[in-house]
Amino acid sequence: RKEVEQDPGPFNVPEGATVAFNCTYSNSASQSFFWYRQDCRKEPKLLMSVYSSGNEDGRFTAQLNRASQYISLLIRDSKLSDSATYLCVVNSGGYQKVTFGIGTKLQVIP
């Protein structure tokens, strides 16, 4: 089993739709979790950290489920500009233990 697993998609959704991605991780000792956004041929950029209590930033909501070992990202009212690949990142201890998922590609359609 991969350390971090994501559905690569693509997820094609109409503008205004709500879309959710999940990411599962195998190491139960994982300590911190992040969602990054990566545009085509560009570097990843931090979208948000994922806290145990969940966190929300505008149209984006991230949740952590330690019992089932997954994190989720919910995007409401999708915009065309949300089209990108969303990377799940899991830190299981120290900088060398940061693992990136393969990413989920989102395409928002007019």
Added chain:
Amino acid sequence: GAVVSQHPSRVICKSGTSVKIECRSLDFQATTMFWYRQFPKQSLMLMATSNEGSKATYEQGVEKDKFLINHASLTLSTLTVTSAHPEDSSFYICSAVTGDAVRTDTQYFGPGTRLTVL
């Protein structure tokens, strides 16, 4: 916010030549920088951890004699791909951490360098 630059952004070279990629933290000091490689439709793979003033730590399967890393100052790390071959063609991305205790997990990524070896 913390800004990381990379140079060059794109390089095309002949097989057998060496290529140097620079990673700079522009507005902060980075004691630790990371080098990643990303092949098409694959996730970022950590190649090595670069520590200022000491030897880099390489991940399993990464040849340290082929991928030379130098972290000469708190704002600069370099990756040299020696005797490049077509299979080394990839997107190389560096990242740095600010050392801010509040956000020590946050990595700031450079814009990446696309290497094509002919």
